[in-house]
C-alpha cells in the first residue's frame with residue numbers, strides 16, 4: 001500500500017534554512033539537500049540562498065532538462081500543504097513551456113564548428129605573418145589577431161562550462177573544454193531557462 005503523503009507548511013519549511021539542515025521545495029515537493037549541497041555542480045551558494053524556500057522557478061531557469069532526474073534522490077517525503085503558484089510564476093512557466101516547445105533552447109546548427117574554423121584561420125594567419133614576414137606593423141597586427149583569438153577561445157570555454165556547446169554534458173569535447181576553462185563557476189545570473197517541455201507539465 002502506498003504511504004500517505006506527509007505535509008508541512010511554508011513556515012515550517014523556512015526553519016530548514018541553513019547548512020546542515022537545508023530543505024528546498026520544487027513544485028510543492030520538499031527536498032532535503034543538506035548532505036549534498038557541497039556536491040551541487042552549480043556550487044553551494046544558489047542552494048544556500050534559496051534554503052527553506054520554494055525554488056521551482058530558479059530550478060527551471062538554471063538547469064537543463066536532464067537535471068530533473070536527480071531530484072528524486074533528495075525527496076524527504078514531505079509536501080507543501082499551502083503550495084501555491086503566483087501569477088508571475090505561472091506566466092513565467094508558461095513562457096518557458098512555449099519557448100521549449102518551439103525548440104528555442106535547443107542547440108542547433110554548427111555555431112561551435114564555425115567559431116573553431118574561424119579561430120583556426122586566425123591562428124594560421126597570425127603564425128604565417130610572424131614567421132614569413134618581417135614588417136614590424138604586420139607583426140603587431142598578428143599579435144592583435146592572436147589576442148583576439150585568445151578572447152574567442154575564452155568564450156567557447158565559457159559556453160562549454162554552461163553545457164552550451166554540445167548537446168549533453170557527457171559529451172567528451174564539452175567536458176575537456178570545461179576542464180580548460182572554468183572549474184569554478186562564476187555567479188552571473190543567466191535568464192535562459194533550460195528545460196524540456198515535459199518538466200513543466
Ligand code: HEM
Nearest residue numbers: 031041042046050055058059062063064067070071161162
Ligand atoms: C535538489 C535540487 C537541485 C539539483 C538536483 C540540481 C542539480 C544540478 C545539476 C545536475 C547541475 C548540472 C547542470 C545541469 O545538468 O543542468 C546543476 C547546475 C546548476 N545549478 Fe542546480 N540543482 C538543484 C538546485 C538548484 C537551485 C535551487 C539552484 C538555484 C538557482 C541551482 C542552480 C544551479 C546553477 C547556477 C548551476 C550551474 C548552471 C550552469 O553551469 O550553467 N540548482 N544543478
